[in-house]
Amino acid sequence: MSTTNLKQLAQALDLSVSTVSRALNDSYEISASTKLKVQTLAAQLGYQPNPYASSLRRQQSKTVGVVIPEVANNFFSLAINGIEEVARQNGYHVLVYLTHEEFEQEQVIIRHLANGRVDGILISVSGETRDAAHFAKLRELKLPTVFFDRVCEQTDTASITTDDYDSGYRATHHLLERGCRRIVHFTLAQHLSIGQKRMQGYLDALRDADIAFDPTLLVHGGSGPDYNTALMQQLLEQDSSIDGIFAAVESLAIASYRGCRATVRRIPDDVKIIGFSNLEMADLLDPSLTTIRQPAYAIGREAATILFQALIRNRSILTSQSQELKSELVVRASTGG
Amino acid sequence: MSTTNLKQLAQALDLSVSTVSRALNDSYEISASTKLKVQTLAAQLGYQPNPYASSLRRQQSKTVGVVIPEVANNFFSLAINGIEEVARQNGYHVLVYLTHEEFEQEQVIIRHLANGRVDGILISVSGETRDAAHFAKLRELKLPTVFFDRVCEQTDTASITTDDYDSGYRATHHLLERGCRRIVHFTLAQHLSIGQKRMQGYLDALRDADIAFDPTLLVHGGSGPDYNTALMQQLLEQDSSIDGIFAAVESLAIASYRGCRATVRRIPDDVKIIGFSNLEMADLLDPSLTTIRQPAYAIGREAATILFQALIRNRSILTSQSQELKSELVVRASTGG
DNA sequence: TTTATTCACGGAAACGATTCCGACAGGAGT
DNA sequence: ACTCCTGTCGGAATCGTTTCCGTGAATAAA
Structure with missing residues (x-):
């Protein structure tokens, strides 16, 4: 689509296509004078090499x-x-x-x-x-x-x-430190290594605090914010002993907030929440969200x-x-x- | 990079390159039987046309x-x-x-x-x-x-x-309805039509409410959240009469929140804030943010x-x-x- | 003066797909 | 029997660059 190509440049300058190409690529085998002539005309005409021809020839697409x-x-x-x-x-x-x-x-x-x-x-x-x-x-x-x-x-x-394992451990440890005993781990991607590492951190932190792991507190989120909110709401309704939530991704932390609101649980008095999040305005939430911020x-x-x-x-x-x-x-x- | 090309397919099938190409493109001038043969082998070998060769020939890149x-x-x-x-x-x-x-x-x-x-x-x-x-x-x-x-x-x-003009008008009108009289319009891109339309809506809403426009209340944000926060903080410190902020983009609404916090202005009691925003969790902010949500x-x-x-x-x-x-x-x- | 080397450039072959222009069958029409 | 299609295919040009190879001239080395 670019209107000018090498051939046109070559004709205008009375040079061969190969010479023009080399001049534009600053090849050592082209004299400084012709390089200058070629490059000035190219700049003047706004020549731009066709990316697809170039990609085809050198086998790389940039x-x-x-x-x-x-x-x-x-x-x-x-x-x-x-x-x-x-x-x-x-x-x-x-x-x-x-x-x-x-x-x-x-x-x-x-x-x-x-x-x-x-x-x-x-x-x-x-x-x-x-x-x-x-x-x-x-x-x-x-x-x-x-x-x-x-x-x-x-x-x-x-x-x-x-450091997903460490982060999972630290997040859970933080909740334990704040007095939580019934901590939900709300996760996506449970069969990905990232999910497993975070979960393992969670499990090990519980173990180190001598708290038995309750499988019902391990919640696998699905797709869609509404679904996850409903899931958390349901869990909170079923189990009044829950006093902490560790959300493995931002959207699940948000779903946890909504779940708490729907079941009239106060944060952090009734339930404490920590979540992975890169939300710039985590400090402006009600209440402000304790986060694990990834770089x-x-x-x-x-x-x-x-x-x-x-x-x-x-x-x-x-x-x-x-x-x-x-x-x-x-x-x-x-x-x- | 893709290991198989048309020539290889052609050789394997004892056909010409052009025939193979046409067969793969379902051309009318290729018999059904050869089409089948070509397509099955292509599928078997996982043939994929080189996108750059294709783009070069038909002058389009997809x-x-x-x-x-x-x-x-x-x-x-x-x-x-x-x-x-x-x-x-x-x-x-x-x-x-x-x-x-x-x-x-x-x-x-x-x-x-x-x-x-x-x-x-x-x-x-x-x-x-x-x-x-x-x-x-x-x-x-x-x-x-x-x-x-x-x-x-x-x-x-x-x-x-x-509908930027309408939105600007409605946002300002909403603040006026809620009793605001000294409304800041916090904007980016003031020389873009979008900025001017939103501002015009702001101006017309003020005019229709018989409120004189004060140029000092028109604030042009810059780049960087810290800069914008400082800007708003400074303005709030200088002018205690400000009772409303209409932020033209999400980041400026956030900066307004931070500015209010820094100057101990209560939202919405002292200052009411409305902003363009697509924040999913605008309702979870402290306080929840009145937004104009664009689709x-x-x-x-x-x-x-x-x-x-x-x-x-x-x-x-x-x-x-x-x-x-x-x-x-x-x-x-x-x-x- | 002859040979070798360097310099500056041109010609043409790639890259891989598409497509224009044929070509060669075999059947239909007269 | 001759022409005329029609259906299927092959050869080669083409898209625009890059690069391999070669060439003529000029200069340096002998």
Whole structure:
């Protein structure tokens, strides 16, 4: 669509196409004078190389794919922010795909990405993902892939996460410290490693406090805020002994708030709530929410940085390196200040 | 990268490349039997056409570009959600670019997009954008463009917005109804049509209530939440008569909350606050925030739908059609209930 | 003066898919 | 028997770049 191409430039300058191409790419075998002539005319005519011709010839697209469950979520929004920034700095473009937490969508997207459209992939797997077969193709094709936050343990490639076990432990420990004894763990993605690590932190904190684990307090959220609110409401109605909730993701913390309101439980007097969240205005909630804040922006930046290091080196497969960033516990009113 | 290509398929089947291509594209001039043979082998080998070769030949990329100020924002997140969904349904890919509210970034991005990389553009312009010269190229290239929410009035192409004037009027009227007399209008993007419309609604509502407009109550926010909070705090300290704030975007409503807290103003007793916002948990804030909720997801869907209608028809320039969706005023505690 | 080397450039082959222009059957029409 | 289709397919051009290979001239080395 760009109106001018190499051939036109070459004709106008009475040079060959190859010379013009080399001049624009600052090749050493072109004299400074012709380089100048070519580049000035190119700038004047606003020449821009056709990206698809270029991508076809050199086998690289200068594009990365980002696959995430959803974007209307503060964590992933911030992560995309970091990714886009690093990509821009490296002259890469960013294709965004949403799985809507559905495994099937994820499979389709991965399959569509395995045709050279992208040079690398950054992915946070869907909550439904159990199987890792669809990632095998990426490995076959030597397509560099970095998992972030929600990793898939069955595939050995680079991944960047937060200290999920520790965070789960600390969150639970914090509630115990504040006197909670009947703590609900409200979770999504229970069969993902991230969910299991957080749960294990929860379990170990209980064990260390000599509190028996009650399986009825382990609640698996589903899709949709209304569903999760209803779920929590129902649980609170059935069990009046509940005095704490540890929500594994932001949306579940919100659902917990709503559940408490619906059942007239006071926060933090009756029930204390802590949740993973990147909500900027957690301190403005009623009551302000005690959060475990993940360094979402840094995660995006780090994941992208790792990917681009692999891309500019040799575009080979990434080693099974995994990096772990620290989350931060911010105590607020929902756990008693 | 994809391991199999047309030539390999052709050799394996003892057919020509052109025949295989036509068989896969379901051409009428290929017999049903060979079509079947070709398609089964292609499926078996997991053949996927090289997107760049394909894009180069047919001059279209099956990709659209989305240019927005930021993604860590509920409105734009929801809009992207709508866009991505429509794009997927039409077999298109979505490239996302962030301007970070900077005009220069926007120019660079638009320039980079004007080379055939995308078949169409969806854009919400940055807060700094005054000049529309960079959009002229898109028009020259006949690159279909749809503005959404933050439109650029100087270019006549399709746009989809909300009823910004009405919303501004209603928001201000609501504050007046609740007894406010000294209402701050806290705005970004004051030289964008969206900002001017909202402001005009504010001005007209004041006029209709026979309240003189005080220019010191028109506050132009800047970048960064800390800056905006400080700005509001300073204003509240200087002027104790302020009894209402109409925030033109979500982040400014939040800054207003923080400003009130810093100056120990009670909401809604001392100062009532209303703001544009797509915050899902506006009702959980302390106090719950009266909002004007834009149909963000629908805006994204509509904008994308308009774009794809143009793309599948004739990929010609879009007519200067503009569609307006309605926002919703949700009254909550921050305006007294 | 001859040979080698460097410099600056042109020609043409890729990359992988689409598509224009044929071509060669075999059957229909006269 | 001859022409004329129609149905199926192959060859080659094409999209716009990049890059391999080659070439002529000028300069340096012998």
